[in-house]
Amino acid sequence: MAAVNILETRGLSKSFGGVHANSDVDFELARGKVTALIGPNGAGKSTFVGMVSGRIEATRGQVLFEGADISHLPAHKRIQLGLAYTFQITSIFAGLSVEENVALAARRLLAGQPEALVKRVTSVLARVGLSDRAVQIAGDLSYGHQRILEIAMGLAQEPKIFILDEPTQGLAESEVDDFITLVRALAGETTILLIEHNMRVVMETADMIAVLDQGRMLAEGTPDDIRANADVQAAYLGTSTDA
Amino acid sequence: MTDNSKSNLMHIGVLVVLFALFFILPVYHAGNMSRIMVLAVYAMGFNLLFGYTGLLSLGHAMFFAAGMYGFGLTTNLGGLPVPLAFGFGVICAGVLALVVGFLALRTIGVAFMIVTLMFAQTAYLVVLYFGTYTRGDEGFVIQQAQRSIAGIDLTSETGRYFTALLIFGICFLLIARLVQTPFGKTLVAIRENEERTRMLGYDSHRHKLKILVISGLFSGVAGATYALLFGYVGATFATVQYSIFPLVWVLLGGAGTTIGPLIGVFFMFYLINISSGFTDAYMLVVGVVLVLLTLFAPHGLAGLLRKKVLTWLP
Numbered sequence: 223m224a225a226v227n228i229l230e231t232r233g234l235s236k237s238f239g240g241v242h243a244n245s246d247v248d249f250e251l252a253r254g255k256v257t258a259l260i261g262p263n264g265a266g267k268s269t270f271v272g273m274v275s276g277r278i279e280a281t282r283g284q285v286l287f288e289g290a291d292i293s294h295l296p297a298h299k300r301i302q303l304g305l306a307y308t309f310q311i312t313s314i315f316a317g318l319s320v321e322e323n324v325a326l327a328a329r330r331l332l333a334g335q336p337e338a339l340v341k342r343v344t345s346v347l348a349r350v351g352l353s354d355r356a357v358q359i360a361g362d363l364s365y366g367h368q369r370i371l372e373i374a375m376g377l378a379q380e381p382k383i384f385i386l387d388e389p390t391q392g393l394a395e396s397e398v399d400d401f402i403t404l405v406r407a408l409a410g411e412t413t414i415l416l417i418e419h420n421m422r423v424v425m426e427t428a429d430m431i432a433v434l435d436q437g438r439m440l441a442e443g444t445p446d447d448i449r450a451n452a453d454v455q456a457a458y459l460g461t462s463t464d465a
Numbered sequence: 466m467t468d469n470s471k472s473n474l475m476h477i478g479v480l481v482v483l484f485a486l487f488f489i490l491p492v493y494h495a496g497n498m499s500r501i502m503v504l505a506v507y508a509m510g511f512n513l514l515f516g517y518t519g520l521l522s523l524g525h526a527m528f529f530a531a532g533m534y535g536f537g538l539t540t541n542l543g544g545l546p547v548p549l550a551f552g553f554g555v556i557c558a559g560v561l562a563l564v565v566g567f568l569a570l571r572t573i574g575v576a577f578m579i580v581t582l583m584f585a586q587t588a589y590l591v592v593l594y595f596g597t598y599t600r601g602d603e604g605f606v607i608q609q610a611q612r613s614i615a616g617i618d619l620t621s622e623t624g625r626y627f628t629a630l631l632i633f634g635i636c637f638l639l640i641a642r643l644v645q646t647p648f649g650k651t652l653v654a655i656r657e658n659e660e661r662t663r664m665l666g667y668d669s670h671r672h673k674l675k676i677l678v679i680s681g682l683f684s685g686v687a688g689a690t691y692a693l694l695f696g697y698v699g700a701t702f703a704t705v706q707y708s709i710f711p712l713v714w715v716l717l718g719g720a721g722t723t724i725g726p727l728i729g730v731f732f733m734f735y736l737i738n739i740s741s742g743f744t745d746a747y748m749l750v751v752g753v754v755l756v757l758l759t760l761f762a763p764h765g766l767a768g769l770l771r772k773k774v775l776t777w778l779p
């Protein structure tokens with residue numbers, strides 16, 4: 223009986239001074255699906271997910287999660303409801319070990335269960351392929367591995383909605399393949415909202431695509447719909463398929 | 466042996482050494498150690514906020530003084546029995562920390578430093594303003610008759626040393642435990658990257674308020690103990706200088722380590738003690754040593770140890 227959409231936004235808007243980063247964005251996120259949010263640089267994608275997660279305060283509009291209005295909840299409360307967020311600009315605990323980074327992500331839910339915590343950390347690290355770097359200091363990891371650690375921190379929370387802001391940026395081709403495999407495995411377990419410039423990743427993982435352009439929602443639909451959409455081709459696909 | 470049991474062993478070991486020192490050290494140095502242990506409690510309280518959570522308060526003297534005056538005034542003027550007066554002093558410090566935290570934690574970074582500094586300055590002025598009771602800069606002495614608990618004379622060197630050790634030991638072990646809890650680890654996360662911590666679903670503001678109160682409580686314990694053991698309460702302890710001391714101790718000893726504060730207080734105490742025996746310009750010596758340490762051991766003495774040999778140091 224769960225509603226089809228796990229998350230909706232209504233009239234969500236953000237202005238930075240005179241810049242309208244998001245204008246009246248109405249959006250629906252289908253439960254259990256992988257939805258890709260695409261759009262040219264500066265389209266407002268990060269701003270949008272920032273407002274959804276509570277990291278950025280909306281100028282106007284509503285965010286509904288499981289039917290409840292969460293527009294006025296601070297970020298940490300939204301995360302507690304089951305939203306996980308990974309940053310476009312890598313944000314990890316650079317001075318702490320890799321395993322402690324993941325443990326911090328998982329510990330909020332498993333604070334009283336040290337054994338379950340260790341198990342979760344071990345399995346998440348194994349899943350993303352960072353097991354042999356568990357005791358390394360996170361700041362010493364390569365850029366690509368830091369991106370992967372960021373994803374691991376999201377996974378460790380076993381979120382209901384997993385928001386990923388350009389997770390494959392800066393990853394090597396083989397790591398991108400691993401990422402695609404990971405997202406496919408997660409599909410069905412959780413709902414994923416994926417901001418992505420790499421069209422190969424989008425086409426190989428997304429069930430649904432939403433296109434943002436100059437702060438407005440240009441189109442939403444299945445990959446086939448989007449490919450066929452003339453507006454989208456004009457605004458985005460035609461110019462950036464090779465990006 | 467796991468890191469955890471090594472760490473437990475280290476903490477117990479430190480207490481055993483401190484216990485044994487009393488029987489080894491000449492009386493004069495045992496007296497110094499009593500003082501060092503009490504001040505180390507203050508430094509440990511400060512370290513929770515600064516070393517573990519990354520919040521630099523420049524007004525911690527107000528919490529030390531709150532404990533000191535809360536205890537001293539109620540036992541001297543109010544005639545409250547020592548344990549009650551002691552508890553009252555500690556609560557004063559905790560309540561003050563709650564109020565200060567409520568207001569000051571709206572700010573971050575330099576603004577937080579300035580706001581705490583101003584609160585402490587206000588507290589200092591309050592002490593002077595109520596000079597009728599506090600006797601201002603001159604301070605007051607706590608009567609010898611009031612300085613005993615359960616028949617133990619706290620003016621004797623023995624009574625003093627072991628009371629200091631008992632209180633230090635309790636605080637030391639409590640803090641060692643605290644920083645290993647999920648709460649303690651979240652504090653470190655806040656220090657490392659507050660926004661990330663928040664975006665993992667932790668209420669960072671609440672954590673900061675809690676640890677400020679806890680830090681204030683430990684500082685208050687130190688202040689009340691100081692008055693109890695050394696029998697003197699004065700406005701000097703509410704001055705800016707006493708807000709800067711814990712920062713220097715903790716930086717010297719090693720911020721964010723459980724043992725650092727004790728090392729820092731010990732080192733600084735004897736640095737001043739010894740250099741002032743040689744020269745009147747002992748503060749110059751202290752300054753030079755501080756600069757050298759910051760250059761060669763930026764994470765303090767315990768930080769240096771942790772890096773070189775004892776990687777498991779908590």
Ligand SMILES: Nc1ncnc2c1ncn2[C@@H]1O[C@H](COP(=O)(O)OP(=O)(O)OP(=O)(O)O)[C@@H](O)[C@H]1O
Binds near residue numbers: 238241261264266268
């Ligand atoms: N904090 C801010 N202050 C002022 N302007 C901002 C701020 N954040 C974003 N903007 C502006 O808002 C617009 C949308 O930015 P946003 O980062 O959301 O785009 P994006 O779609 O994520 O782009 P990219 O693909 O480059 O990551 C841009 O014009 C950007 O310059």
Ligand SMILES: [Mg+2]
Binds near residue numbers: 267268387
């Ligand atoms: Mg972006």
